[in-house]
Amino acid sequence: MWDQLPQLLITGVTIGATYALVALGFAIIYNASDVVNFAQGEFVMIGAMSTVFLSGNSGLPLPLAVLLAVGLTILVGMALQRFAIARSRGATVVAMIIITIGASIFLRGVALVVWGKEIKQLPHFFSESPIVLGSATLLPQNLVVMIGALLLVLAVHYFFQHTRSGKAVLACSYNRTAAALMGINVGMMMLIAYALSAFLGAVAGILIAPIAYTSYDAGVMLGLKGFSAAILGGMGSPMGAVAGGVLLGLIESLSAGYISSGYKDAIGFLILLLVLFFRPGGIFGKTSAERV
Amino acid sequence: MPLRGFSLLTLVAIALPFLFPDNYYVTVVGTTAAVHAMLAMSLNLLMGYAGQISLGHAAFFGMGAYSSAILTTRWEWRPLLAMVAGLLLTGVVAYLISRPILRLKGHYLAMATLGFGIIINILLVQTGWLTGGPDGISNIPPLSLLGWQVDSDLRWYGVMSAAALLVLWINLSVVSSRSGRALRALHTSEFAAQTMGIDTTVMKSKIFVLAALLAAAAGSLFAHQQAFVSPGSFSFFFSVELVTMVVLGGLASTYGAIFGAVALTFLPELLVVFEDYEVMIFGAILMLTMIFLPQGFYVAVEQRLGRWWAARQGGA
Amino acid sequence: MKIANRVALAAAVFSSFALTLAPVEALLAKDSIKIGSFLAVTGGASFLGDPELKTLQLYVEQINAAGGVNGKQLELVHYDTAGDAKKAVNFVKRLIKKDEVDIIIGGSTSGTSMAVIPTVEEEKIPFISLAGAVSIIEPVKPWVFKVPHTDRMAAERIFADMNQRGISKIALISGDGGFGKSGREQSLLLAPKHGIEVVIDESYGAKDTDVTAQLSKIRGSSAEAILNFGFGTGPAIVTKNVRQLGIDLPLYQSHGVASKTYIELSGDAAEGVRLPAAALLVADKLDDKDPQKLVLVDYISKYENKYGSAVSTFGGHAYDALMIAVAAMQRAGSADKAKVRDEIEKTKGFMGTAGVFNMTPTDHMGLTVDAFKMLEIKGGDWSIIN
Incomplete structure (x- = not known):
């Protein structure tokens, strides 16, 4: 029974890295604007789908296609902020949830019309021959996802702690009015937050697509899992969101391995509920849940 | 308790099948709209008046539907008895989870209710020996009330409209009762309500259970009307659709919830002609309504009509 | 006044719906x-x-x-x-x-x-x-x-092929959608009739991105072949993960993957995979005398x-x-x-x-x-x- 453990742990971390990347995007927007962006999963999908179509159908070299795809997703993210979120300042939590859910349905609908319904994939970045670690194996692409997640987390951390713009975004999240009085261009900072979050989504999508494939509706499940991971870790902290992602991946993989693969998602959500009941702010978040 | 709206809706519900006999939009879509209206009104009690968001309301709807489906097909219970059993089950479950869940707020509450809804859905899919799994349960017997078989679309239209009007009646009584005023205080400020001496915890959990029971009752009727249930009808996406109905009409407005339910039932019927563009247009409508009319479509129109009416009265 | 407005509005809403939809009812003469x-x-x-x-x-x-x-x-x-x-x-x-x-x-x-x-x-x-x-x-x-x-026929066809190859213990893995679940039930029902034992029974979600957890359990079991019932991305991920884990068992898929997309998505990992499918997929390889070929x-x-x-x-x-x-x-x-x-x-x-x-x-x-x-x-x- 225990000889499967190494593989289950590695599987958990690889799935978890995927969730972590999506969760990070949720946490950044939440921190900057108190909005849970249910269209985060669609950023992931747009990043992957536009790379597929730019490299495959338009025949661009992959690196250029990736750059353009990330740029496109960032534009979508900023458009969402400017034309939907910024116009609805002061709307209730529920209204905001509906707006971002509407945005996610709209973006999915656009992807359906523009790119069709077929399942697409990107080539693996490196070879597809597995790396063997004792009794466990993983693909080079799994490593790419993990290292990518790690680098992005560090970059986000650096951005918020050590750059002027990053600190300014944080300042807006603590107190908008005070930030504005200090001469911070709040509108610009919000744009930056959404651009950053869209950037993370797009990169996540491109890193994951060689393993998990992509299609116009691929963002739904990833968005849901990413949101759960962010809540599990604690919405208030980007690091917490990432830890939540890895934790959720491990829970799913260990449940599938030792309890039941049919119930693995149910077990994930059950643990999430228990965490919320006993530590409403998430495992790594502030204890108070009242941040509305 | 103001009853003019109630009487008018009753009249409209009775008149429609006479004005448009054997009309698909009345007997079929109208029946679905009535089910949705029941669900939206029950959710509105929770969201609009108690201020508690729920992204898992479809789970209670599903518990009612599946209780009826399982008990009537596998153990041949009478439909009414099965409905009562379903209500009991849902009531107990709702009560048990209400305390811990309602301690949460905002997005955390959204996540918790969402998680609850998904867990219930996974149970429906995975316990195939009981629920038939993803393909669901078919051949659910028709409802019979004192020997009167509800077996045609028109009869179902009658039963569902009557049930929806009953839920409207319950809603209006709750809202205009003393506890209803306490509820509204809850929505505006929980702190204020507490200082007024209202036990907000008890109040919220009562409303949570009532909303769950109304949804379960609608589910039970729905199972008999469709003669078929499958987990897809009670998914997370349907929960989101219900929230959309409530918000689209306007939070804390019972008639707004009805409007939202009717509008969102008819909208896809009209959008089918757009085929692949349907998803995109639906998303855009949702987003635009919320951006430009954040208080809800019905409430916004109502307020504008109100102002126009007041201006006219003033001028005359 | 407020109530009157509400009433008026409700009436307007109901009747406008009814009125806009009524003319649509008018149908052309049926020719x-x-x-x-x-x-x-x-x-x-x-x-x-x-x-x-x-x-x-x-x-x-x-x-x-x-x-x-x-x-x-x-x-x-x-x-x-x-x-x-x-x-x-x-x-x-x-x-x-x-x-x-x-x-x-x-x-x-x-x-x-x-x-x-x-x-x-x-x-x-x-x-x-x-x-x-x-x-x-x-x-x-x-x-x-x-x-x-039917899915029953697919399972029967697969089991017949397994019998020919002398396979008697299998691992079953299925998607949790209607197709996968129904295929799983039929397989569990029919396997004993073909003298086949299902030694392990796993499932995965339609949008799961990785099934190595389930497959590593299968690797540790006594199964002599793997049977997957599912469609969409699931079977392609199963196929790739089987190869990734170095599992050297025959892999059977169902007719749910009977399209070129499956081969494209799985790439080299799909080599040697067997599945039951209609002749449509191999029309060009049919004998010219086969009456189905023309159709x-x-x-x-x-x-x-x-x-x-x-x-x-x-x-x-x-x-x-x-x-x-x-x-x-x-x-x-x-x-x-x-x-x-x-x-x-x-x-x-x-x-x-x-x-x-x-x-x-x-x-x-x-x-x-x-x-x-x-x-x-x-x-x-x-x-x-x-």
């Missing part, structure tokens, strides 16, 4: 034969509904260009269910009551097909389902037919010319259903529902993409297990095994 259809063109099962709809549109156009049926033009009325059973029921009622169609072809998924059966039986209209589950036609319902092979090659060239994408067996089901319906209407000399129903039931020796159909009052599908060919993926293409 065409109406074929109603409800398919999962979007959503998780769109890889079924999409080619099905395209096929129906293509052939309705072709038949009309050739003069129609019984001197009347065909008219296709279609609604997208996105795989939702609730929508399916309402759309079927809309097809019957509002559009007044003469026959219904559709129900891409077993769930949507099962959901509409009470309605079509009640309204007495012929319905040809495009979904797999046995329960659609067993027990036999007077007005319900279906054209795809298949004709369908493939028409479809690929028009849409520029590869055919799948799913689109083929829509072709079979439409042609069976048209032939029945021609034999009945009208689109009269009861007569057409009787004639569909008398379908004999019809050569479709799925095989030869011989329906009877007790068999509303009419295919036999040998309509399935056992295929193996070799060099990135299908090949037939005997």
Whole structure:
């Protein structure tokens, strides 16, 4: 029974890295604007789908296609902020949830019309021959996802702690009015937050697509899992969101391995509920849940 | 308790099948709209008046539907008895989870209710020996009330409209009762309500259970009307659709919830002609309504009509 | 005043809906034969509904260009269910009551097909389902037919092949959608009859990105082969993960992956995978004397010319259903529902993409297990095994 453990742990971390990347995007927007962006999963999908179509159908070299795809997703993210979120300042939590859910349905609908319904994939970045670690194996692409997640987390951390713009975004999240009085261009900072979050989504999508494939509706499940991971870790902290992602991946993989693969998602959500009941702010978040 | 709206809706519900006999939009879509209206009104009690968001309301709807489906097909219970059993089950479950869940707020509450809804859905899919799994349960017997078989679309239209009007009646009584005023205080400020001496915890959990029971009752009727249930009808996406109905009409407005339910039932019927563009247009409508009319479509129109009416009265 | 406004508004809302919709009801005089259809063109099962709809549109156009049926033009009325059973029921009622169609072809998924059966039986209209589950036609319902092979036949065909190879212990892994679950049930039911033991039984979610957890359990079991029932991305991920874990067991897939997309998505990992599928996938490899070859090659060239994408067996089901319906209407000399129903039931020796159909009052599908060919993926293409 225990000889499967190494593989289950590695599987958990690889799935978890995927969730972590999506969760990070949720946490950044939440921190900057108190909005849970249910269209985060669609950023992931747009990043992957536009790379597929730019490299495959338009025949661009992959690196250029990736750059353009990330740029496109960032534009979508900023458009969402400017034309939907910024116009609805002061709307209730529920209204905001509906707006971002509407945005996610709209973006999915656009992807359906523009790119069709077929399942697409990107080539693996490196070879597809597995790396063997004792009794466990993983693909080079799994490593790419993990290292990518790690680098992005560090970059986000650096951005918020050590750059002027990053600190300014944080300042807006603590107190908008005070930030504005200090001469911070709040509108610009919000744009930056959404651009950053869209950037993370797009990169996540491109890193994951060689393993998990992509299609116009691929963002739904990833968005849901990413949101759960962010809540599990604690919405208030980007690091917490990432830890939540890895934790959720491990829970799913260990449940599938030792309890039941049919119930693995149910077990994930059950643990999430228990965490919320006993530590409403998430495992790594502030204890108070009242941040509305 | 103001009853003019109630009487008018009753009249409209009775008149429609006479004005448009054997009309698909009345007997079929109208029946679905009535089910949705029941669900939206029950959710509105929770969201609009108690201020508690729920992204898992479809789970209670599903518990009612599946209780009826399982008990009537596998153990041949009478439909009414099965409905009562379903209500009991849902009531107990709702009560048990209400305390811990309602301690949460905002997005955390959204996540918790969402998680609850998904867990219930996974149970429906995975316990195939009981629920038939993803393909669901078919051949659910028709409802019979004192020997009167509800077996045609028109009869179902009658039963569902009557049930929806009953839920409207319950809603209006709750809202205009003393506890209803306490509820509204809850929505505006929980702190204020507490200082007024209202036990907000008890109040919220009562409303949570009532909303769950109304949804379960609608589910039970729905199972008999469709003669078929499958987990897809009670998914997370349907929960989101219900929230959309409530918000689209306007939070804390019972008639707004009805409007939202009717509008969102008819909208896809009209959008089918757009085929692949349907998803995109639906998303855009949702987003635009919320951006430009954040208080809800019905409430916004109502307020504008109100102002126009007041201006006219003033001028005359 | 507020109440009066509310009342006025409610009235306005209700009556405006009723009024705007009423004129739509006015229907043209019926000088065409109406074929109603409800398919999962979007959503998780769109890889079924999409080619099905395209096929129906293509052939309705072709038949009309050739003069129609019984001197009347065909008219296709279609609604997208996105795989939702609730929508399916309402759309079927809309097809019957509002559009007044003469026959219904559709129900891409077993769930949507099962959901509409009470309605079509009640309204007495012929319905040809495009979904797999046995329960659609067993027990036999007077007005319900279906054209795809059943999941039971797929399982039988796979087990027969396993018997030949001397495999007696298998690992079962299935998707948690309707198709996977139903295939799993049939496999568990049939395995003992073929002397096969299911030593481990796992499942995965439709959108899961990794199944190595389940497969590493399978690796540690005594299974001699792996059987996967599922469709969409799941089977491709299973195939790749099996290779990643270095599991050296024969891998069997179901007819749910019977399209070129599966080979493309799985790449080299798909080499050696076996699956049961209709001859449509290997039309070019059939013997020239095979009577089915002509039908298949004709369908493939028409479809690929028009849409520029590869055919799948799913689109083929829509072709079979439409042609069976048209032939029945021609034999009945009208689109009269009861007569057409009787004639569909008398379908004999019809050569479709799925095989030869011989329906009877007790068999509303009419295919036999040998309509399935056992295929193996070799060099990135299908090949037939005997």
